[in-house]
Amino acid sequence: MFKKISYLCFLFSAVLVAQQREIDSLENQLVNTKLADSTRLNLLTDLGYYYYSINAKKGLKVLDEAITIAKNLKNADKEARAYQYKGHNYSTIGNDSMALVMYDKAGEIYKSANNYNKQARLIYNKGLIYFNKSNYVKANKCNIEAFEAFKKANDSVLMAKMLNSMGINYMYLSDYPSSLSKYLEALSIYKNLKDTLSLDYANASQNLAILYTKLKTYNKALVYHEKASKIYQTLNYKYGLANSYNNIGNIYDYLKQQQKAIDNYQKSYGIMQKSDNKLGMANALTNIGIVNVGLKNYNKALTNFNEAKALYETIGNTNNLAIVYEYMGESYLNTNGLLKAKNHYQQAYNLAKKAQSLSLQVSALEALATVNKQLKNYKKAYNYINEAVKLKDSFNSIEKKEELVRLEEKYKYQNEKNILENNHKQEQLLFANELKRQKFIKTTYLAGGGIILCFIVGLMVFYKKKRDADFNTKVATTELKALRAQMNPHFIFNTLNAINNYVVSNKVDDASNYLTKFSKLMRQTLEVSMYENITIEEDVKLLESYLDIEKKRIPNGFIYEIIIDDSIDKSNVLVPSMIMQPFVENSIWHGISKLNGSGVITIQIKKINNKQLCYSVDDNGVGITNTNKMNTEHTSLGIKITNDRISVLNKTKNIKAKVNIINKSLGTRVEVILPFQLAYLNND
Amino acid sequence: MINTLIIDDEQHCIDALLKLTSKYSDVFNVVKTCTNVTNAVETTNALNPDLVFLDVEINNQTGFEYLQQVKHLNFMVVFTTAYSKYAVKAFKFAALHYLLKPIDFDDFDEVVNRLKSQKTTEDVNKKIDTLLYNLKEDTTKKRISINTANECVVLNVSNIIYCEAKVNYTDIYIDNGKKITSSKTLKRFEEILLESGFYRVSQSCLVNLSHVKKYTKTKPPYAVMSNAVKVKVSLSSKEGFLKQLLNL
Numbered sequence: 001m002f003k004k005i006s007y008l009c010f011l012f013s014a015v016l017v018a019q020q021r022e023i024d025s026l027e028n029q030l031v032n033t034k035l036a037d038s039t040r041l042n043l044l045t046d047l048g049y050y051y052y053s054i055n056a057k058k059g060l061k062v063l064d065e066a067i068t069i070a071k072n073l074k075n076a077d078k079e080a081r082a083y084q085y086k087g088h089n090y091s092t093i094g095n096d097s098m099a100l101v102m103y104d105k106a107g108e109i110y111k112s113a114n115n116y117n118k119q120a121r122l123i124y125n126k127g128l129i130y131f132n133k134s135n136y137v138k139a140n141k142c143n144i145e146a147f148e149a150f151k152k153a154n155d156s157v158l159m160a161k162m163l164n165s166m167g168i169n170y171m172y173l174s175d176y177p178s179s180l181s182k183y184l185e186a187l188s189i190y191k192n193l194k195d196t197l198s199l200d201y202a203n204a205s206q207n208l209a210i211l212y213t214k215l216k217t218y219n220k221a222l223v224y225h226e227k228a229s230k231i232y233q234t235l236n237y238k239y240g241l242a243n244s245y246n247n248i249g250n251i252y253d254y255l256k257q258q259q260k261a262i263d264n265y266q267k268s269y270g271i272m273q274k275s276d277n278k279l280g281m282a283n284a285l286t287n288i289g290i291v292n293v294g295l296k297n298y299n300k301a302l303t304n305f306n307e308a309k310a311l312y313e314t315i316g317n318t319n320n321l322a323i324v325y326e327y328m329g330e331s332y333l334n335t336n337g338l339l340k341a342k343n344h345y346q347q348a349y350n351l352a353k354k355a356q357s358l359s360l361q362v363s364a365l366e367a368l369a370t371v372n373k374q375l376k377n378y379k380k381a382y383n384y385i386n387e388a389v390k391l392k393d394s395f396n397s398i399e400k401k402e403e404l405v406r407l408e409e410k411y412k413y414q415n416e417k418n419i420l421e422n423n424h425k426q427e428q429l430l431f432a433n434e435l436k437r438q439k440f441i442k443t444t445y446l447a448g449g450g451i452i453l454c455f456i457v458g459l460m461v462f463y464k465k466k467r468d469a470d471f472n473t474k475v476a477t478t479e480l481k482a483l484r485a486q487m488n489p490h491f492i493f494n495t496l497n498a499i500n501n502y503v504v505s506n507k508v509d510d511a512s513n514y515l516t517k518f519s520k521l522m523r524q525t526l527e528v529s530m531y532e533n534i535t536i537e538e539d540v541k542l543l544e545s546y547l548d549i550e551k552k553r554i555p556n557g558f559i560y561e562i563i564i565d566d567s568i569d570k571s572n573v574l575v576p577s578m579i580m581q582p583f584v585e586n587s588i589w590h591g592i593s594k595l596n597g598s599g600v601i602t603i604q605i606k607k608i609n610n611k612q613l614c615y616s617v618d619d620n621g622v623g624i625t626n627t628n629k630m631n632t633e634h635t636s637l638g639i640k641i642t643n644d645r646i647s648v649l650n651k652t653k654n655i656k657a658k659v660n661i662i663n664k665s666l667g668t669r670v671e672v673i674l675p676f677q678l679a680y681l682n683n684d
Numbered sequence: 685m686i687n688t689l690i691i692d693d694e695q696h697c698i699d700a701l702l703k704l705t706s707k708y709s710d711v712f713n714v715v716k717t718c719t720n721v722t723n724a725v726e727t728t729n730a731l732n733p734d735l736v737f738l739d740v741e742i743n744n745q746t747g748f749e750y751l752q753q754v755k756h757l758n759f760m761v762v763f764t765t766a767y768s769k770y771a772v773k774a775f776k777f778a779a780l781h782y783l784l785k786p787i788d789f790d791d792f793d794e795v796v797n798r799l800k801s802q803k804t805t806e807d808v809n810k811k812i813d814t815l816l817y818n819l820k821e822d823t824t825k826k827r828i829s830i831n832t833a834n835e836c837v838v839l840n841v842s843n844i845i846y847c848e849a850k851v852n853y854t855d856i857y858i859d860n861g862k863k864i865t866s867s868k869t870l871k872r873f874e875e876i877l878l879e880s881g882f883y884r885v886s887q888s889c890l891v892n893l894s895h896v897k898k899y900t901k902t903k904p905p906y907a908v909m910s911n912a913v914k915v916k917v918s919l920s921s922k923e924g925f926l927k928q929l930l931n932l
Contacts, residue, residue, distance in 0.1 A: 512786075513789065515786060516786045516787060516788040516789065517788060519784075519785075519786050519788075520784070520788045520791070523784065569887075571871070571887070572887050678920065679887065679920070680884075680886050680887035680918040680920055680921060681918050681919040681920040681921075
């Protein structure tokens with residue numbers, strides 16, 4: 001098992017690229033400015049800042065003067081800045097507690113000035129200090145606090161920085177899913193800002209590469225490292241480049257290309273040494289040592305580790321110290337120094353616990369188990385291995401690996417989505433509008449088409465119905481006309497027969513008279529047969545003509561009377577033409593003609609209610625029951641035709657006309673019930 | 685006594701008329717009977733009858749040709765015809781007497797009574813002019829003879845705005861602002877004028893469609909006539925009326 005020291009890059013480090021040139025120019029200016037005024041204060045503050053990466057002790061001195069001037073000038077902002085820079089300088093020389101004090105002082109000033117952004121920066125700086133002290137939980141708290149503050153300030157660059165730092169902390173706390181998500185979030189912010197050639201982006205990429213290395217996804221790791229190192233080279237950022245060499249070395253070591261690995265580590269060490277970066281130097285040495293362990297060059301390795309140990313102890317890096325102790329333990333284990341090994345492993349475990357690194361604790365416990373086994377201390381070995389398994393489960397479960405994959409996919413998607421949203425926001429908007437418009441048009445067309453279709457179908461149905469109805473009406477009308485026309489031949493033959501009787505009996509005048517009456521009736525009948533309905537006035541006139549003719553034919557004669565209700569306007573109420581004629585004829589020929597005495601025919605028209613009309617004929621004849629069969633057949637023709645007419649009328653006009661034939665004690669009564677129909681509706 | 689000439693191409697029709705007139709021997713003096721137009725014209729010019737029973741179809745000629753050929757239209761005319769819708773309509777327009785063959789005694793009696801009450805032959809002139817005019821002109825420029833209480837009025841049909849029923853009389857409103865009253869029922873006028881651009885809009889009104897200026901869709905609806913009179917339109921006539929208006 002290899003525990004590599006990887007360089008995790010902080011965005012803060014971006015400002016580390018101090019230019020000696022700038023310091024020189026600032027120093028020159030400082031010499032020319034002796035007055036303790038704001039000009040000198042500015043120069044001192046700037047210098048203090050630039051010194052922190054070059055000469056921190058000088059920086060502290062310069063910043064002390066700056067604080068004095070700022071206090072005199074009551075320039076709170078500059079004073080806070082000077083404290084902040086002092087914090088940076090203390091941090092560089094490894095005096096973290098003083099750094100924290102300085103940051104708190106600056107923070108108080110910013111707080112009283114309500115400068116949230118600067119306060120957030122300080123919180124972040126404090127986080128860095130905790131990070132360096134391997135207190136990742138506290139460091140992360142600071143990062144999250146700062147992140148929320150930057151989010152409020154809508155400063156996405158600093159938000160990304162915080163995400164990167166959080167990623168680092170999570171990684172150290174062995175919470176790889178959280179770590180991966182934070183890195184990817186940070187990268188996606190940079191991509192959205194189109195800030196992919198900056199140091200920030202390089203640092204985040206590098207950190208992601210380290211995480212991939214931890215997850216043994218070496219190909220991906222190398223890709224991100226290459227991205228990062230290219231940017232560092234372009235920007236001539238030596239420190240970053242050194243980190244890159246170190247990390248690439250790690251990967252080559254994992255890939256069993258040890259020589260390549262050592263070459264990269266040495267490149268890194270060289271750069272770190274030039275800039276007097278103790279941590280960097282120690283890391284490079286540790287990693288070389290680890291490669292040597294792998295190559296079973298334990299003595300060489302121990303030399304490397306001891307050198308590194310000393311450096312780590314001066315800067316108080318617990319995490320890395322734990323790693324060094326563990327490898328030293330392994331080296332001793334392989335060189336038969338079992339007790340030394342045990343002690344070093346124990347130390348490694350204690351340090352790992354202090355640094356709250358689960359993975360380091362696990363490996364230390366596993367190593368302790370191995371040592372104790374070799375010391376035949378099985379119970380202890382069992383306990384250690386048990387504890388190790390328990391811890392391991394908490395961060396290395398299969399589920400977590402699966403979660404990682406899922407998260408990665410999610411962030412890849414989110415990344416693409418964000419790019420789309422940001423880069424093509426306008427296009428999207430336009431597209432959405434266009435889509436909306438098209439959808440609207442589509443919907444409109446669809447709806448319009450639907451309506452038109454419905455309309456057409458409706459129209460077709462309507463026309464078909466209307467045509468059918470028209471056709472039916474036409475058929476019915478034709479039928480009615482035919483039925484009305486049928487009346488005539490029936491009547492004609494009866495009449496011709498009567499005339500023949502006159503001629504036979506040599507009653508010339510009667511024959512002539514009868515004939516003229518008949519032709520007059522014929523004329524009238526023909527005229528009305530064109531109309532479906534005629535007024536009562538006209539119909540009654542026709543009946544009178546008819547009755548006058550028949551009166552002449554009945555040997556005993558008869559009396560008739562026509563009674564019309566006063567409430568009925570004869571000239572405005574309509575009845576089907578000649579509807580009563582067959583019944584009247586029937587009454588005459590099969591009722592009263594059989595009588596010995598004189599017959600009476602009563603025709604009556606009454607309103608039954610407001611909707612119906614009763615057209616009736618009464619006779620005092622022999623009645624239907626007394627009529628012989630042959631005669632019934634004879635008369636039924638006219639009645640049949642009338643019944644047919646009524647049924648056709650009922651069908652086409654949707655009315656309920658009917659015929660009632662009533663046998664009275666003396667004679668017959670026929671009622672035709674008709675709808676009350678006006679020629680001209682009264683509007684009033 | 686009325687000097688009467690009977691013109692008919694069929695002898696049995698002449699015989700029938702002779703039999704009828706013989707029943708009124710105190711009224712009619714049949715001076716001659718003719719069976720063709722030429723003979724009839726000559727006889728008329730020679731004898732100056734007071735009354736002519738005139739058949740409409742005389743061989744291949746008509747009674748109208750006879751009327752056009754006689755010198756003086758100073759006699760009464762009673763047309764006789766078997767069945768001619770066309771001719772009957774023409775007589776009605778001109779308010780001339782006519783009898784339909786075979787002639788009913790009751791109808792004949794009615795005509796006799798009317799002839800007896802007829803005062804001048806001047807009216808007959810007008811009526812025959814109307815008849816001949818209508819026969820010459822196309823249907824759109826028809827004239828109508830209307831018997832009023834005192835005289836016979838001849839009108840262009842197009843001058844009538846509307847006819848209104850007044851019990852058994854009919855008021856006729858003319859576009860010169862005048863009104864004449866006829867003893868005929870509105871039903872009679874409807875029969876005559878229905879095919880000349882008139883429409884029965886209600887039980888009491890027959891309007892000339894070309895004189896309708898506006899139609900209001902109020903309840904009840906009205907037709908505003910050219911003389912600004914509002915004529916009520918019956919609900920049952922509304923539909924047909926609008927149809928007719930649109931066809932104009």
